[in-house]
Amino acid sequence: MLKDITLGQYYPVKSFVHDLDPRVKIILTIAFIVAVFLGSSLWAMIPITAFILLSAKAANLPVKLLLKGIKPLRIILIFTFLLNLFFSAGETVLLQVWKIRVTQEGLMLAIRFSMRLVFLVTGASLLTLTTQPVVLTDGLERLMSPLARIGFPAHELAMMMSIALRFIPTLLEEADKIMKAQMARGADFESGNLLQRARAMVPLLVPLFVSAFRRAGDLAMAMEARCYHGGEGRTRLRVLKITHKDYVACAAVAALIVICVIIG
Amino acid sequence: MAITIEHLYHVYQQGSPFQSDALEDIDFTIENGDLLALIGHTGSGKSTLAQHLNGLLKPTSGRVLVDGQNINAKEADRKALRQRVGLLFQYAEYQLFEETVYKDIAFGPKNQGLTGKELDHRVRRAFARVHLPQEVLEKSPFELSGGQMRRVALAGVVAMEPEVLVLDEPIAGLDPKGRDELMEVISDLHRGGVTIVLISHNMDDVARIATRVAVLDKGRLAMLGTPREIFSRGDELEAMGLDVPQTVQLCRKLRAGGVDMPDCLTNEEVCAAILAARGRTAHA
Ligand SMILES: Nc1ncnc2c1ncn2[C@@H]1O[C@H](COP(=O)(O)OP(=O)(O)O)[C@@H](O)[C@H]1O
Ligand SMILES: [Mg+2]
Numbered sequence: 301m302l303k304d305i306t307l308g309q310y311y312p313v314k315s316f317v318h319d320l321d322p323r324v325k326i327i328l329t330i331a332f333i334v335a336v337f338l339g340s341s342l343w344a345m346i347p348i349t350a351f352i353l354l355s356a357k358a359a360n361l362p363v364k365l366l367l368k369g370i371k372p373l374r375i376i377l378i379f380t381f382l383l384n385l386f387f388s389a390g391e392t393v394l395l396q397v398w399k400i401r402v403t404q405e406g407l408m409l410a411i412r413f414s415m416r417l418v419f420l421v422t423g424a425s426l427l428t429l430t431t432q433p434v435v436l437t438d439g440l441e442r443l444m445s446p447l448a449r450i451g452f453p454a455h456e457l458a459m460m461m462s463i464a465l466r467f468i469p470t471l472l473e474e475a476d477k478i479m480k481a482q483m484a485r486g487a488d489f490e491s492g493n494l495l496q497r498a499r500a501m502v503p504l505l506v507p508l509f510v511s512a513f514r515r516a517g518d519l520a521m522a523m524e525a526r527c528y529h530g531g532e533g534r535t536r537l538r539v540l541k542i543t544h545k546d547y548v549a550c551a552a553v554a555a556l557i558v559i560c561v562i563i564g
Numbered sequence: 565m566a567i568t569i570e571h572l573y574h575v576y577q578q579g580s581p582f583q584s585d586a587l588e589d590i591d592f593t594i595e596n597g598d599l600l601a602l603i604g605h606t607g608s609g610k611s612t613l614a615q616h617l618n619g620l621l622k623p624t625s626g627r628v629l630v631d632g633q634n635i636n637a638k639e640a641d642r643k644a645l646r647q648r649v650g651l652l653f654q655y656a657e658y659q660l661f662e663e664t665v666y667k668d669i670a671f672g673p674k675n676q677g678l679t680g681k682e683l684d685h686r687v688r689r690a691f692a693r694v695h696l697p698q699e700v701l702e703k704s705p706f707e708l709s710g711g712q713m714r715r716v717a718l719a720g721v722v723a724m725e726p727e728v729l730v731l732d733e734p735i736a737g738l739d740p741k742g743r744d745e746l747m748e749v750i751s752d753l754h755r756g757g758v759t760i761v762l763i764s765h766n767m768d769d770v771a772r773i774a775t776r777v778a779v780l781d782k783g784r785l786a787m788l789g790t791p792r793e794i795f796s797r798g799d800e801l802e803a804m805g806l807d808v809p810q811t812v813q814l815c816r817k818l819r820a821g822g823v824d825m826p827d828c829l830t831n832e833e834v835c836a837a838i839l840a841a842r843g844r845t846a847h848a
Contacts, residue, residue, distance in 0.1 A: 312581055474658075480620045481659040484651040485720060486643060486675030503671065506661035510706065 311429045316545060317359035318430045322439025324546040328553045329427045335553070336419045339560030342408060345415055347559045351552070352422050359430045369425040370418055377414050384410035433465035435538070441531075442540060448531075455531025463519070471512060478507045565631055565648065565727045565759060567594040567617055572626035574612055586612040588783045590626070594728070599760045601770040601791070604780030605805040610763045611654060613780065614730050617761065618649040647676055650726030654733045654763075657713035660705035665691075665716050668705055672724040690723035694749055711742030718749065729753060730761040735769070747773065771795060771809035771829045779804070796827050 317325075332351075339348060356363050370377070388410075390403025428436070441458035448454040479489060482503045489500050574587040586609045594600050594617075604610050615621040616628050619635045619642050628635050635645050653659065662668035666687060673686045691701060694715040700708065705716055718734065731750065735743045743766070751773050754760050764770055770777060770791060777794040779787040781804045787794055795801070798808040798816065808816075811834050815827050824844065825837040 477653065478659055480615065481651075481653045481656065482671075483620060484618060484646055484653070485659075485672035485724065486646055487671075488643075488675070503659075503661045507658050510661075511658055 309429070310432050311361060311365065313360045315358060315360035315430065317355060317426070317549075319543075319545055320430075320549055321540055321542050321546050322431055322435045323443055323540060324542065324549060325427055325431055326436075326439050326443060328549060329423055331553050331557060332423045333420060335557045335560045336416055336423070338557065339563055340412070341564055342412065344560050344563045345412075347556060347563070348419055351556050352419070352426070354552075355426055359426060361426075361429055365429065366422050366425055369429075370421055373417065373421060377417055380417060381410045381414045384413050434462050437462035437465065438536070438538060439540065455534075459531075467512075467515070470515070471508070474511055475504065475508055479504055566596050567649070567728060568629040568632075569593070569613075569616070570627045570629065572613075572616060572628065573624045574609075574616065574621060575624045576612075578624065586783055587616075590780075590785050592778065592785060592788055594759065594761060595776075596759055597757070597775075599754045599762065599773055599775045601774035601777045602761060602763045602780065603765070603767070603770060603777060603806060604786075608780040608804075609783040610780055611732055614651060614732050614761065614763060617728070617730050618646050618651050620651070647724055648726055649728045649730065650721040650724055651730045652718055652721045652732060652734055654736065656717035656721075656732075656734075657705075657710060659717060660713060660720075663704060664702055665705050665708075666701050668716060669719045669723050672720055676724060686723050686725070690719040690725075693722055693752065694719045695745060711738050711746075714738065714742070715746065715749070718746070722753065726758070728759040728761065730763075732763045733765065734762070735764065735766060743769075767795070767807045767809040768811070771811065779806070791829055792827075795829065 320328075336348060339345070352366070353363065356366055385402055385406050386400055388403065388406040390405030392404035393401050394404055394407065395402040431439075437458045440461070441454055444452065444454035444457070479487075483489070487500060487503055489497070489504070492500065569590050569592055572587055572590040573585075576582070576584045576586055590613060602610050602613065612621065616623060619628070619640075622636055630645060630649065633640060635642075660668050662671065669687045669690055670683060673683055678686060696712060696715055696719075700712065700716075705713055708716065714734065718731075721729065734750070735746050738746065747769050750760060750762065754773070762770075762774065774791050777787070777789060777791050778785060779794060779801070786804065787797065787800070795808050795812045798812060801808055807813075809829065811829055811831060812827050814834060815825055815837070818825055818838070818841075823838075823841050825841050828834045828837050
């Protein structure tokens with residue numbers, strides 16, 4: 301039940317996008333976000349949507365999976381849409397009921413804002429679905445490493461992130477198991493009012509925290525036993541390398557940015 | 565109370581690239597009064613099957629019937645079911661959460677709606693069955709040793725007084741003493757009329773106390789029979805990555821060494837067979 305969360309879960313297939321260098325993918329994701337903000341007209345949504353569909357194709361991902369990532373955001377999406385629809389200033393009135401009116405400008409704005417949200421989430425999902433968490437943090441560490449010279453803890457941050465990412469599925473699995481164990485003892489996580497439901501979480505949360513701390517302690521011990529001492533002088537197992545595929549991907553995103561700027 | 569499993573299939577994460585067929589066409593009945601041992605290699609689907617017995621998992625297809633009632637039918641009362649079929653999870657010590665052992669054992673019966681004297685009775689009776697020192701009752705579960713915690717967790721399930729008790733590897737990771745004591749508790753419960761499904765990798769225990777044995781192999785029911793029937797098929801078990809009890813191993817070694825003896829399950833049988841074989845050689 302808890303395992304149905306897809307946002308950020310790696311999708312293990314072989315593809316052009318999977319093979320890209322994580323540093324390049326991170327930068328391109330940021331560039332894609334810039335493109336989404338540059339293309340402010342409705343027309344710009346066509347090339348952006350086309351780009352996402354093409355990327356999904358190149359990444360060998362079913363589009364359904366990308367859309368699944370949006371599902372948890374549907375409340376926010378609807379809220380954004382309605383807020384922009386009803387509360388933006390505009391001239392051309394399309395519909396008026398009592399004091400509430402919908403203008404053409406408002407409708408445009410509402411579509412634009414909600415589509416932007418969808419684009420941002422799918423863009424980020426494209427990155428996380430095609431990049432293993434460890435590789436992703438590796439790329440982040442390398443990108444941040446120039447900052448290490450001015451005292452920024454790039455390695456430590458990346459290490460913390462990869463450990464956290466590594467343990468998310470483990471903790472979900474554990475939560476699932478504890479939940480079932482308590483349900484076997486008659487616990488009820490589904491019914492009751494807010495207060496009752498919050499109280500019902502205690503038998504789940506206490507064992508979960510206890511085991512998270514135990515795991516953290518064990519892991520720290522195991523790392524120390526293997527002489528972990530931070531990032532200094534550490535060599536890597538996976539050496540990142542830019543290939544011709546990365547140049548192709550860069551060109552594609554650059555083209556998207558240019559198109560968005562032209563359309564405006 | 566009998567549990568009938570009919571053509572049960574279970575697929576985890578169907579339709580995703582992580583899809584895995586955990587159970588395929590499982591079909592058998594757990595009879596009232598059985599002490600059924602469920603054995604199989606790691607990943608063969610034992611825990612998955614266990615969670616189907618009290619409706620924690622839903623079949624991908626097939627049915628589970630408790631006393632003839634389909635437990636996944638819309639009108640089935642899941643809460644009442646979980647009271648009748650108790651399940652102790654693998655590494656159950658990690659489910660403890662209350663301030664004191666007493667309160668933790670009381671969690672299950674309290675969820676059943678018991679209060680006051682009756683609740684107190686239930687807790688004390690369940691606690692008495694797992695043979696822990698009396699002072700443990702008022703301690704925090706987190707101060708106890710692993711073996712003691714495991715027994716507290718068992719008491720927490722026993723306190724619900726289920727008719728069928730499913731135990732998922734209850735002795736995994738315990739020291740020999742803790743293991744023997746826990747097996748004693750399980751035998752006691754069985755003698756007291758509780759139907760038991762015991763998942764275990766310890767074939768000596770299985771040979772000693774099981775009335776029937778079910779063998780799972782890669783999600784399929786490979787064998788079902790009495791311990792004697794099952795352990796006489798040692799070669800097939802070994803092919804599935806399973807052991808036979810030490811008693812049976814000894815008999816096979818002796819036979820290979822030229823001693824004429826049958827497969828025996830208990831130590832007493834082995835002794836008798838060796839003595840008989842010696843008698844025969846002395847006569848010859
Ligand atoms: N929550 C789950 N999600 C996906 N696959 C699972 C899950 N739980 C178990 N499996 C898979 O189902 C199979 C059977 O697992 P399990 O019932 O735990 O076996 P056993 O208890 O015999 O070791 C294994 O291949 C395991 O990887
Ligand atoms: Mg198991």
